[in-house]
Amino acid sequence: MLVDVGEASAFPERGMRALDVNGRRVVLVRWGEEWFGLYDRCPHQGGPLGQGVVLAGPRSEGVGRIGVDEREPVVSCGWHGWQFYARTGRSTWDEGCRVPSYRVEVRDGRVMLDAPPSWRLARQA
Template sequence: MSKHVVATVAEISPGQRKLVTIRGRQIAVFNLGGEFFGLFNRCPHQGGPMCEGILTGLIESSQPGEYRYSRKGEILRCPWHGWEFDIRTGQSFCDPAKISLRSYPVEVAEGQRVVQGPYVAETIPVTVEQQYVVVEL
């Protein structure tokens, strides 16, 4: 597996996302409160562009008439047909046993570590004083 520098931490604010292309693959990188997650940008249903999807939360109910909203901003809804996926895992809420979005490991690396490798800087200049978001393929 290779590692690719895709952004500085400051480029993807909490609750935001960035679409990057690595080796011809479009990957949506999400910042959930300082944690970064990478998902393939195509819905497994009919190929919808997931990076354009709505970020929502999870509505749960233990009995009729009682609802609880949780995980605000952690659920990604496909813009074409509304299929929902967990940003942290890529797991589908439509059919969790069979359907998921491919997820990619993402880490935050100190600038000095990026300069030393094994990262491939493809979209930004590398400097030592910043932190970078790194996707592993």
């Protein structure tokens, strides 16, 4: 179910913002023309991801050489710096560790987040 979370132009071009969507805390990431949604709770110790930073993903180019992948932004938790790919919610170092991710699209200048129907039900209950 798509939920309107605001005017696209109000979001920084490379950044993120924590929002309340149907009672659920969500981090909305804008990376140029791409948009991503993540659950705003780090699976490590429960830190608020939205209080962290978003940056281009790290990429090893061999021992002693570090590069960045501009196409894969990562969200770095504001507590301990655990990092997750904004696109998938997957940890940058552990396949088995991930944050729930949500599809985001822009329609007529409005940012729409695909919120699971259970959020609305949980809120009504």
